[in-house]
Amino acid sequence: MTSQTSIKKLPPIKEDVNTLKQRVQDLEREVAQYKSRLEELRKAKNNLIIKKTTEYVKTGSPAQTNTREKSTASPQETEQAPPANSQYAEELEKMVQTLQDELGEARNLIAALKIENEELKVELDQKKKFFDEELARSMNKNEEYKREIKQWEIMYKEWMQMMEDRVTNINRTHQILQQCIRPPTEDSTSN
Secondary structure (H helix, E strand, O other), X not given: OOOOOOOOOOOOOOOOHHHHHHHHHHHHHHHHHHHHHHHHHHHHHHHHHHHHOOEEEEOOOOOOXXXXXXXXXXXXXXXXXXXXXXXXXXXXXXXXXXXXXXXXXXXXXXXXXXXHHHHHHHHHHHHHHHHHHHHHHHHHHXXXXXXXXXXXXXHHHHHHHHHHHHHHHHHHHHHHHHHHXXXXXXXXXXX
16 A cells, blocks of 8 residues: 555535544444454464364274374464365455555545644634724724714804805895885885
8 A cells, every 4th residue: 555645635525524533433443343353263263273283193003002193283284274264354354454444544534624624724714814804994994984974064064054144144134235225115204
């Protein structure tokens, strides 16, 4: 197997990170179970090989006594045909290897997700900072606009008061001029 030193950026995963962590724990438990089962099978195989080391009886003429002799051959020499469980053990080893590979892939995925999560946190912090700065600028501008509007309102009220005073003065002046221009009325001469 070749190990990859760089982790590719993965597309967003629809599964929850907690679900992936749970899956990793399940796989680890399953690998542990298979390892213990494999160890049991290896012990059973070794016991079978040891039991195959048999005692041979030499027989000769009836005058000779029977002597027993133990085989001193190594377990590899005595084991000519593989035991029936070897195929099961191989399959079990393959399954353990597959599960270990899946576990490694899941760990790589979790590592990649952690990296992506950190990148997203940094991006979120940057955008939050930018948003806060923009909000502060907008609030300052809003306050400036409110002050300007208040100043314009004061100026407008002053101008309106001044215009009303002028209109009032013009109306008085107009009345005075109207009185001066009118000929005296008959009612005023008869008195």
